[in-house]
Amino acid sequence: MSDVTELGVAAIRDGVAKGEFTAVEVAQGFNANVAAAQIALNAFIVATPEAALGAAQKVDEARAAGQPLGKMAGVPIGMKDLFATKGVQTTAASHILEGFTPQYESSVSQKLWDAGAGMLGKLNLDQFAMGSSNETSYFGNVISPWKRKDGGNAAMAPGGSSGGSSAAVAARLCPAATGTDTGGSIRQPAAFTGISGIKPTYGRCSRWGIVAFASSLDQAGPMARDVRDCAIMLEVMSGFDPKDSTSLDLPVPAWEAALSGDMRGKKVGIPREYRVDGLDGDVAKSWDQGIAWLKDAGAEIVDISLPHTKYALPAYYIIAPAEASSNLARYDGVRYGLRDLPDGAGLQDMYAATRSAGFGAEVKRRILIGTYVLSAGYYDAYYTQAQKVRTLIARDFDEAFRLCDVILAPTTPTASFGLGEMVSDPLAMYLNDVFAVPASLAGLPAMSVPAGLNREGLPLGLQIIGKAFDEQGVLNAGLAIESRAGFTAKPERWW
Amino acid sequence: MSTYRIQGATGEWEVVIGLEVHAQITSNAKLFSGASTTFGAEPNSQVSLVDAAMPGMLPVLNGECIRQAVRTGLAIDASINKWSRFDRKNYFYADLPQGYQISQLYHPLVGEGHIDISLDDKNPEADVKRIGVERIHVEQDAGKLMHDQHPTMSYVDLNRSGVALMEIVSKPDMRSPAEAGAYVRKLRSILRYVGSCDGNMEEGSMRADVNVSVRKVGDELGTRTETKNVNSVRFVMATIEYEANRQVDVLESGGTIAQETRLFDPDTGTTRSMRSKEDAHDYRYFPDPDLLPLVLDDAFVEAARASLPELPDAKRHRYENALGLSPYAAGVLTAEVETARWFETLLTSTAKAAGKGESDVAKQASNWLISEFFGALNRVGKSLDNSPISADAAAELLALITDGTISGSIAKQVLEKMLETGDRAGTIVTREGLKQTSDTDAIDAVIAKILTDNADKVEQYKGGKEALFGFFVGQTMKAMQGKANPGVVNELLKKALG
Amino acid sequence: MSVDTATVAKIAALARIKLTEAEVAGMVPELNGILAWVEQLGEVDVTGVEPMTAVIANTLRLREDVVNADPLTGGGMRDAVLANAPAAEHGFFGVPKVIE
């Protein structure tokens, strides 16, 4: 038997179903990879090998008993540590939630377990999903398995906030992982590590049980090695949840079954505003390559305009911190998590001490911005204005989608960077998400697929943005690119 | 309306009062979670993961709470905003697990309406004042802190956390403690009629934030203070009384009123500044991103309207106009929904038992209820809610009077016996032989003896002292142990006295 | 608009995040950098534009008024609710004594 850890979701699912290998063998293989990489990559906050084995055993037993198998039967996955997992520490990579053991399971993770997936562990991330390089985790940086081919040995950023997820999938520690995307946190790390990831339409995946960052933007989604695996996993993760008021009450389409890379009759929009001054040459080149591939797949290319693109990032950096400042108010040392009670402290002193000790610098920075923009006298100038601009950004997309079916753009303005290279400049770091944020603000499905390597040997991603509810169109365009890109590069194992 | 004035050293001061009443919406489950709202449960036993603000928990709106708030709005003639939404009010406190209260600031569910109050119990139709209601919004209640169970800790119970409240905000239209008291009583009455709040002030189902300012008559509005969570009508009035006088004292001695939150102390009848809440004034309201706009269609509003019962003012008018009751009686009978309900059952049963129309027996039933039954219940320490006598049983008693089986005075005895034993009126009358007699021979015999025994009085009567007639009636009734038919006695006495 | 140390100290207090004077001082230029950057939104003509109220046009669903219909959002789970509490006593959450 070849190495099962080289297989993706579909291959494992099918192999287990056919009896080519057992689910337990798969779990054991990935458990071993997780353990071997932990010190070098720090992708997991907690590994749960027994959980993976337990789920695998159940699948093997079910198969032996001739019972029907779930859509992800036998597939072990990594769970971003933003999803509450019953009985397993859930931290959002923060000190304030260190040791927190949920008494409940998030809706999305529950669906995955119900479909026969198993949990390899809880994946590291940027603290409270705030970051683009996975350098804000209380549990240390995640190290990308990729290296520059310059001969240097700089530790590279796996992207963020789903940096544990991207690193783990790229390094074959798991065939797939959950991610969450608030302003690019699935797509940007997927692009940085040469994997695929899709953020579905806002409301497709229940937010119930996912530690909230910015409620109007947060969406869960899969990160995996290819488009088909994303489709399979998204089908499992999606679906109406009456416990989430923003959950879409729509049936989940059979995305995997309808996958097709044939783009004939489809129009692909190229937003001129994304061709920003000083766009990285390799990124521009890969974008042009993507256009050529989609043309080759039969698509018609159309020029479109998204005039308010430039304002998306500033609007995001008002709305997301504002919502976060309120969402994170519950971490107060009363009901769970860290409590810092200095001698003689009263209740309010306890709050301030607990939150000061429990939140990292980036989290504090965003809470302060959010608090400021909502505070008396500033609310309209900042928050209301940002929400109006958001309306205009969504309108831009509506207009554009009169002319095209999907939009093609780079996922990120650059490839991965070295850890520590950006941390001193929050604004420069925020710019990582400049291409990802507009779709988030409009709640649209968007995915990143690997397009190739830059001159440093680092992966670049292409982003496809679709109409609301049209994940199929996004996945299909992704497949068209994937099958032409022939991206087989993987990080050389150094860990 | 009365003109209530504070007599200060520098002249007369007028008091301006607005009330924000928090009324717990009657519902089985909480506003945004499925936990129960039952009062008095074990601490933290009615708390969901949502109410405890566990990471990743989300609110889902209870439709019944919205329906009840809409019904309440319609009951006070308010506009219903078919597009409303929920906002977060952010502040840190141990009774507020999320770190924010979900409330409605920018787009409340219910807009402007009004409540008519009267200060004249004798004639509620007279001296009516209309108090404006600014808005009703729906929001979550907070948990409860207990401070006296541990030397260095306060204890937090989240059972109330997330219970649905309506905040009913009046305009600053009240000018005296009496008006404020009448407003709260009337509002409570309407809520109980509608069934949207049980009005139980002891259990905290209704409490008022009392906004008070004073000004010289004709001046601009003064700075107000807000006294929080006052939980009885009496305390609302006491708060205003105290606050108004305190503010006049401060102003007349050259001070200024701080716009602040205060607390009423029922033991001393005074208010004091609540410093613990003072730094929390920047609430950073913004639309709750976990919730979408609440959009109601016409059908929802019309169904809510159709489900409204007859409300106290309409009922009072009907009692006066269709049943011929006095404004006073109509007012007394309609002030509380239980009283009206009880009265209406009594009325229907009495009319049926007596074979008459409801309007024919309404006065009798109303008089008996107000002047006999309330007193009797009071003597045994009961009220209509827990009355040992059902309206049906009372109707049987009234029917016995109407059909001449017993006299009014015997009925009083029967009522006492009913309260004592719980037996039906008919049973008691038969058992104790209380049936009144119209047997003219027996009555004539008694009369003859009384006239003989009181020959002097008979002389005086015949000499023109006609007032003595009542004396003879009384003596006869007494001798007959109250069981003689008063009409027959009258007739026979007149004959006997010539 | 830009912030000074007093404003940063004030919003930190409002957000219940204890900062040292040095941290406040360090935060001033950072926040000002971000605020100056987001203020470019002021250039956008938003005349007649409504602020976004729902990302995907949708309105609230109303839940039935049923107690514990879904155990995940119902009550009657005191142990689960208290399981992670730093100080739980006699079925309550404990906090430093509050003087009201």
Ligand SMILES: [Mg+2]
């Ligand atoms: Mg108030």
Ligand SMILES: [Zn+2]
């Ligand atoms: Zn309120």
